Amino acid sequence: MEPVSFTLAIALFGLMGSAILTITARRIRDWFRHRGQIKQSNAKIIAFSLAERIEAKQYVEVPGVFGTSAKSTQMVQGFYDPDTGRLVDARALASMERPEQVVIDTHEAGRGLVIYT
Secondary structure, eight states: OOHHHHHHHHHHTTOTTOBOSOOOHHHHHHHHHHTHHHHHHOTTOEEEEEEEEETTEEOOOOTTTSOSSOOSEEEEEEEEETTTTEEEEEEEEEESSOOOHHHHHHHHHTTTEEEEO
């Protein structure tokens, strides 16, 4: 998916109100679980989280999603349909607080990207 489509999709699916106190594995997991029907409707859909930065360590650039007020941790969480090349649902998460260690470790292992099965 090209960056423009990615940015538009994030904006459409709920960028506003994405600043939270602490990004936790439970918050990530609960968001996916509340949208379980998405994965049930198409087994090929990929659940993911992509860290732009965690604790100010830059992984990737996600242009146009987070605006000018950068937080030390910024990531995108969503569902991607490889057949259409589009995001089905997504949200942006941003926080100045240190994420849970498991969130840091899993994103570090995936160089910023985590695929959930």
